[in-house]
Amino acid sequence: MRTPMIAGNWKLHKTCSEAVELVEALKQAVADAADVEVVVAPVFTALTSVAASIDNSNITLAAQNCYPQESGAFTGEVAPSLLKDAGCSYAIIGHSERRQIFGESDEFINQKAHALAAADLGTIFCIGETLEEREADRMYDVLRRQVRLGLKGLDTAAMASVVVAYEPVWAIGTGKTATNEQAQEVHAFLRALLKELYDENVAAATRILYGGSVKPDNVDGLMTQPDVDGALVGGASLKADDFARIVNFQSL
Numbered sequence: 409m410r411t412p413m414i415a416g417n418w419k420l421h422k423t424c425s426e427a428v429e430l431v432e433a434l435k436q437a438v439a440d441a442a443d444v445e446v447v448v449a450p451v452f453t454a455l456t457s458v459a460a461s462i463d464n465s466n467i468t469l470a471a472q473n474c475y476p477q478e479s480g481a482f483t484g485e486v487a488p489s490l491l492k493d494a495g496c497s498y499a500i501i502g503h504s505e506r507r508q509i510f511g512e513s514d515e516f517i518n519q520k521a522h523a524l525a526a527a528d529l530g531t532i533f534c535i536g537e538t539l540e541e542r543e544a545d546r547m548y549d550v551l552r553r554q555v556r557l558g559l560k561g562l563d564t565a566a567m568a569s570v571v572v573a574y575e576p577v578w579a580i581g582t583g584k585t586a587t588n589e590q591a592q593e594v595h596a597f598l599r600a601l602l603k604e605l606y607d608e609n610v611a612a613a614t615r616i617l618y619g620g621s622v623k624p625d626n627v628d629g630l631m632t633q634p635d636v637d638g639a640l641v642g643g644a645s646l647k648a649d650d651f652a653r654i655v656n657f658q659s660l
C-alpha cells in the first residue's frame with residue numbers, strides 16, 4: 409500500500425542551467441519507472457526552471473527547506489505557499505545539515521511541519537542519530553525525541569502528507585551506509601513509534617525513507633527490507649545515470 413519514493417537532495421549544487429540539464433537527462437532515464445514516486449530537490453533559485461522542465465513528466469519537485477511564516481519581515485526566508493507557487497509538491501525539513509550547521513531545534517522544525525500542512529504541501533521530515541549517540545546507546549531516545557517533538561500537534565489527516573526520512577548522520581556523505589539490517593531495525597522501531605503516537609493506519613501508511621550514502625550498488629538490498637519505503641539520496645542524485653539506477657531499484 410506504500411508507493412516507494414526515491415528523492416534526490418541536490419543540496420548546494422547546480423546552477424539553473426546545470427539543474428535543467430540534469431533533470432532533462434533524468435526525465436529520459438526514468439520515463440518508464442512506474443509505481444515509484446521520483447522527487448528532486450534543487451536549490452531555491454533553480455526551482456522554477458526545474459518545475460518547467462518536469463511538467464508532464466513523472467518527476468515531482470521538492471524544496472530543501474522552508475520558513476514557518478507566510479509573509480512578513482523575515483529577510484532571506486521563503487514561505488511554504490511560495491514554494492507551492494514555484495511548483496513544489498514537498499519541502500524537506502529537519503535535515504541533519506540544518507540541525508547541525510544552522511542550529512535548528514526540534515521546536516523550529518515542528519513549526520515548519522505545521523506551516524507546510526497549512527499550505528497543503530507535502531513534508532519530507534528527516535531525523536537521525538550521530539555516531540556518538542549510537543555508540544552511547546542513546547540512538548532510540550534521540551529518534552523518539554526527534555519524532556515526538558518534530559511532529560507534535562500534527563493530526564492524523566496531516567500525517568497523510570508526511571514522509572519520514574531516517575538518515576543516520578554518520579552515513580551522510582561518508583560512503584558508510586547503514587547495513588540492510590541496521591536500516592530495517594530502525595525503520596521497524598519508527599513504524600512502531602508512529603503506531604504508539606497515532607494509530608495502526610498511520611503507521612501502516614506512512615512512508616519511511618532511508619538516507620545516507622545510498623548508491624546504485626546498495627539500494628537493492630535496502631529496498632528489500634520490509635519497512636524501507638524509499639531513499640533520500642544526496643551525492644548519487646547529482647548524476648542522472650546513478651540516480652536512475654536507484655529509482656529503478658530491484659527488490660531482491
Ligand code: PGA
Pocket residue numbers: 417575579580581582583619620621622640641642643644
Ligand atoms: P548522501 O546524502 O546520499 O550524499 O549521503 C544524503 C542526504 O543528506 O540526504
